[in-house]
Amino acid sequence: MIALQQTPSLDTWTSGFLIAVAMGLFLFFVLITDKNKKNRPIAWLVLAFSVILFQYVLYWTGYQEVFPYLVLVPPICYYVSGPLLYLYFLRLYKREVHFNYALHFLPAFLVFIPQLIIWLRYFGFTQMEIHLLWLPQQHWFIVGHMSLYCLACFVLIHKNKEPDTQYTHLRSRWSTVLASLFGLFILSYTAYYVLVNFEFFNDQWDYMISIMMSVSIYAIGYFIYKQPEVFDGEFYSQLFLPIKNKDDSFEQSLMSELHDKLTVHMDREKPFIDNELRLVHLADQLGFSTHLLSKVINKKTGMNFNQFVNDYRLQEAERLLSEPGDHSIKSIYFDVGFNNKATFYNAFKKKYNCTPMQYRQGLAPSDS
16 A cells, blocks of 8 residues: 555544444444344454554554554455355355354465464564565455355355245345356455556545545445345345336235245145254244344234244144044143143134044034
8 A cells, every 4th residue: 555644643534444443343343243144254354354444544643653563464454255155155055164264364364464463473472584575565365365255155156046936036136146246346455556556646536536435345234234124124135136026016016926835845844743843943943034024924814923933733633533544632732732731722722612532532512
């Protein structure tokens, strides 16, 4: 970057960038403490770019000479950005992530080695030679590295074009927006090292390119933060997905489709027979957020989660009671997912107006 100040001082631009750094740290905290662990890679990505921007402020204002702790941190952050974003996409598309995914962060680790030595030298722990110092200065390596991961994200999106449903179409649009924002960031970074070689390049270009870089990454963080509302059909629905049936709202159409997916899963997989089934477990099985699953159940059935699951358990109990066999009433309640007999009996009698024994004996009251 171009040195803009001879003595340490802040101006309007750098003060604004410090505010952006503070916003990034706040967004990191919001994302990292969110219950949805799928967002953790993006949280670290936002933190990485907040650190980059902070180091740039130190450089522009001359404070880097006073606080030289982060000299090589920006290249480290650049090398982690691609793997973090790609990891998010793998989780979004429910791809298995193995332990060896850590190897994707090897370039960042190699760049960290000279930074670690600088820290040790600065605080007087060692005077050893700084190894691999050439690596953080290879800006085109960084461009190539980030570009490969951006391309990998687009390839993943293309390979996962499932049947054209509302949900998968929405996810595809959503993924494309995020990958495109990352591509914009790479373009901004590349533009700097191209334009810096021309005579017309000046201070304002330096600032404007950094603005583009920070805007693109904070837009990613903001969109991730709004993800639950996107997938609930409440945020920029027209931007991500056109409404096919003009008589139905986007949300109604999406809720119906997700409810169909839910009922198919309940009928085929019978997750309700698990006595420890919780909302978060069923949401993970379906790839929904807990908020979205709860909303689908409430809007489409008028029940809460426990009522919805217990209704399936009662239907299964009814089927077992109607079949000839050795199913004892004492064991049926546990086999269908109830934890205790009293709860089962109360729920069964409320639904069928008779006890399980009366139902088996054909003494259930008729509907007529």
